[in-house]
Amino acid sequence: MQVPPELDADETLAGRQNATVGNASIDFDKGRKGDALIVAVRCRGAGTVKVAVQSVHVSFPLECLADQVSTTYNQVGVSGADRGGVVSVEAPSSVHWSMTIGRGEPAQEETPTATTPSS
Numbered sequence: 813m814q815v816p817p818e819l820d821a822d823e824t825l826a827g828r829q830n831a832t833v834g835n836a837s838i839d840f841d842k843g844r845k846g847d848a849l850i851v852a853v854r855c856r857g858a859g860t861v862k863v864a865v866q867s868v869h870v871s872f873p874l875e876c877l878a879d880q881v882s883t884t885y886n887q888v889g890v891s892g893a894d895r896g897g898v899v900s901v902e903a904p905s906s907v908h909w910s911m912t913i914g915r916g917e918p919a920q921e922e923t924p925t926a927t928t929p930s931s
Contacts, residue, residue: 816829816911818912828911832903834901837899837900838913839898845894852885859904864901885917
């Protein structure tokens with residue numbers, strides 16, 4: 813059976829859901845000011861899992877495949893992401909899923925490099 817995704821060493825655990833079938837809601841703890849929220853989902857089975865974090869108005873779908881385990885990491889660095897809340901998951905009975913919710917430093921945005929046209 814699938815185990816929930818692991819966090820990186822510098823990230824802290826805020827919530828976890830072991831292998832589940834169907835819908836569920838997972839509470840998560842608040843973080844430090846400026847922390848990003850990390851939602852990592854692992855799934856197997858044909859269908860779409862819909863994940864929603866109401867406290868920050870973020871949601872995303874995850875396509876799961878019948879014959880393969882897939883894992884998706886999403887980092888939310890919006891205002892209010894340091895508050896506690898609930899992640900809601902809607903999943904068909906054909907999909908087994910697990911989740912890890914964590915806290916960490918927001919990812920640094922890559923700075924675009926300027927190029928000058930050659931003449």
